[in-house]
Amino acid sequence: MASVLSCTSCGRTSSNSEDYNHLSLDISPEGTLQDCLALNFKSCVVDFRCPNCDGLQASRREQFHTLPRVLVLHLKRFRHRRWGVQKLKRSLLIPPKLSLSTLCGDDVPPLHSVIPEEQAFTNLDKLAALKERLGSMEQEQTVLKYSMGTMGQKLGAVEIKLQASESEVEMMKTVNTAQEKELYSLKERLSVAQPKIAFSVALSDSFNGHTGPFSIDTPLKYLRVFSNSGSGYNPATGIFTAMVRGMYCFRYTMYSNNSGRPNSVLYLMKNNELLVTTWNTANRMDVTDSSSNGVIVQLEVGDNVYLRLGASRLVYDDSNHHNTFSGFLLFTV
């Protein structure tokens, strides 16, 4: 609070200030707090010795040089009389806002300046808008919390499904591994149980010419051996011997070049049983003929299969291998 003295003669002013935030106010006749403030700050003439013009009076007025954050107002409701103390019972109107703009000095900093009424209302509007915005943000936050909770539940469900899928994949891997082992075992057993038996031979190893005729039926010895897996065929005798019981396939070809000679006849034999046969008959049209035959037959262990040339018959062969004999195991039984 500043106390300003103005010389009534020369107008020289001086002031001194003191910091406090409470005022004791006389109750004004108008009956409002605003008027009480105005009365307290009303200038008055006081005795004063002017150092400038030796004047004897000055005008003194009080004013704010800074505004306190909290201003305490004390109302003087008691008045001293010669006969005692009198209480002033007049009612006093206290407005919702007090204007201090006329009570401030020129040196009141802007930070402590009184907010003009229009600006105050504008600030109130801004504050209301901020409150509304804050309320809206709180609602948005509530919605976001709910959404996050829902998303968390969905994520948890997805994680459960993923774990179930992973377990299923692991189980399928285990089953697959077991099936692979079983398949490998079956292959092993099949490989052991299924002997590899196959042969293919031709009659002529190096000679060119006829074989026969003989006076009796004679097994043919096929000398050229192309293959003989399992060694079931014996080139020394021309006989195939079954080492395992099973179903076998046999084929053979017969070639004749018998101009002016006897016919060609071959019998495919199983032991002493004739299975199939081929015949070539000479005529005047040509002298060379080829024929073939084959059979699928079940053999027991030790059964023999071979080709027998008929008595008084013959076949022709050379390095072209016209006469062949082949056989192989289809499957065991």
Ligand SMILES: [Zn+2]
């Ligand atoms: Zn003066």
